[in-house]
Amino acid sequence: MRHGTVLLTIVLAASLFSFGVALGQQKVVQIGIIQFASHPALDQSREGFVDFLVQAGYKDGERVKLDIQNAQRDMSIARTIAKKFVSDDKDLIFSIATPASQAAAKETTTIPIVFSAVTDPVKAGLVKSIESSGNNVTGVSDLIPVKTQIELLLKIAPQVKKLGIIYNAGEDNARILVDMTRAAAKELKLSLVEKTVTNSGEVFAATQTMVGSVDGIYTIQDNTVISALESVIKVANNNRLPVVVPGIPSVERGGLATVGTSFYNLGKIAGDQAVRIIKGAKPSDIPVAFAKDFEIYLNQKAADEIGIKFSEDLKSKAKKIY
Numbered sequence: 001m002r003h004g005t006v007l008l009t010i011v012l013a014a015s016l017f018s019f020g021v022a023l024g025q026q027k028v029v030q031i032g033i034i035q036f037a038s039h040p041a042l043d044q045s046r047e048g049f050v051d052f053l054v055q056a057g058y059k060d061g062e063r064v065k066l067d068i069q070n071a072q073r074d075m076s077i078a079r080t081i082a083k084k085f086v087s088d089d090k091d092l093i094f095s096i097a098t099p100a101s102q103a104a105a106k107e108t109t110t111i112p113i114v115f116s117a118v119t120d121p122v123k124a125g126l127v128k129s130i131e132s133s134g135n136n137v138t139g140v141s142d143l144i145p146v147k148t149q150i151e152l153l154l155k156i157a158p159q160v161k162k163l164g165i166i167y168n169a170g171e172d173n174a175r176i177l178v179d180m181t182r183a184a185a186k187e188l189k190l191s192l193v194e195k196t197v198t199n200s201g202e203v204f205a206a207t208q209t210m211v212g213s214v215d216g217i218y219t220i221q222d223n224t225v226i227s228a229l230e231s232v233i234k235v236a237n238n239n240r241l242p243v244v245v246p247g248i249p250s251v252e253r254g255g256l257a258t259v260g261t262s263f264y265n266l267g268k269i270a271g272d273q274a275v276r277i278i279k280g281a282k283p284s285d286i287p288v289a290f291a292k293d294f295e296i297y298l299n300q301k302a303a304d305e306i307g308i309k310f311s312e313d314l315k316s317k318a319k320k321i322y
Contacts, residue, residue: 029064029092029278032085034104036097037073037223040249041142041263045096045116048267049274056275064278071100073200073223078103086111092274095139097223098124098173105137112277115139116270117263119221120176121288130288138283140269141290144221144246146177147184148259152296153216153244154188156257157308160242162191164214166206166232168224169196177220200224204231211239219255221246229253233302240306248297251322256302261291295319 033049035042050066058064067090071078082103085093093113095101101115105126118124118141127133154160165181167174178194185192193214195206203225210217217236219225225232229245233254236243245255247263269289277283296318298310315321 028062029058030088030090031064031066031092031094031274032081032088032090033066033068033094034078034081034085034096034100035068035070036078036100037227038070039223039227039229040253041221041226041247042096042117042223044249044263045267045270046094048262048264048269049094049116049271050267051264052268052271053275056271058275058278071103073227075099075103079106082107092277094270094274099171099223101126101137101139102172105135109136111136112274112283113137113139114270114274114277114283116266117142117221119143119173123176124172127288132287133284136283138273138277138286138288140266140273141288142221142247142263142266143290144177145259145294146180146220147187148294149244149246150181150184150188150190150218152257152259153218153242155314156244156303156310157216157242160190160216162193162214162216164193164195164207164210164217164241165220166195166197166203166210166217166225167220167222168198170198171222171224174220174222174224177222181218181220197224200228200231203228204235207232207235211235211241214241216242216244219243219245219250226250229255237302237305242306242308243302251297251299254302255299256306256308257296257298259294260297261294265293266291298322 060066069081078100086107093104095104095115097117104113121127126137197206242256245258247260251258273286297320298318299322
């Protein structure tokens with residue numbers, strides 16, 4: 001009788017499980033989020049991703065469980081976070097910025113990875129091609145119109161002949177953008193003055209060394225430099241140097257101008273890609289997406305501080321003036 005009762009219990013449990021599946025019950029999807037650094041652009045990308053999940057019916061703690069980690073610009077920490085996500089057998093990893101994405105991709109070839117804020121995912125070794133990654137990775141590029149941004153600087157300050165740029169040569173993302181900047185400067189007949197840093201603490205001093213040798217500064221989407229953007233702006237403003245920045249959050253922080261797009265929207269695009277994967281799509285079947293809808297953003301306070309006037313034509317074309 002005891003054996004019969006046990007058998008009946010097993011049969012009932014199996015039936016209840018099948019009934020639950022038939023009703024559409026699903027396991028909670030485990031998503032690990034690895035963000036390489038803390039600054040507004042990357043923060044907004046994360047927020048856009050999370051908000052899209054909510055809009056799609058995947059609220060944290062209900063149909064999904066988010067594990068949000070920040071490497072604070074330390075590659076060794078990024079690798080440790082990625083290893084932990086793999087050992088925890090996450091269902092999907094959302095990586096924000098090139099170093100975080102490279103750390104995740106190095107640790108797993110099976111767990112789907114969706115990236116955001118990566119300039120050139122092919123050169124970064126994340127995907128084989130834009131159309132099809134050929135692996136477990138896809139995402140959204142934040143490739144910016146470098147030449148257009150420098151042209152904006154020249155419209156605002158046509159006296160600029162020597163352009164300064166600061167970057168961390170240890171970041172693949174930065175090296176790609178510097179190459180683009182060199183090409184644009186050559187085409188626009190500008191002399192490019194380069195300074196390299198290894199951490200955000202060196203940015204202030206590097207900017208100071210440019211004073212007297214440059215007429216303007218262009219900051220690329222380099223995580224090390226953007227994390228210390230206020231240092232660049234402080235030195236530049238004190239010496240009446242115009243600073244064109246790589247994105248909208250950097251204009252909000254005091255940069256003079258940009259031709260930019262919303263990192264929040266990039267996060268939402270990545271969120272859409274993640275939801276498609278959760279529902280069964282393969283990362284290799286989802287092409288890499290790119291930033292779009294670039295607009296002009298200006299900072300009037302920054303202009304006033306360095307004695308620059310925006311033309312009425314430029315102001316009329318601006319999406320927003322801070």
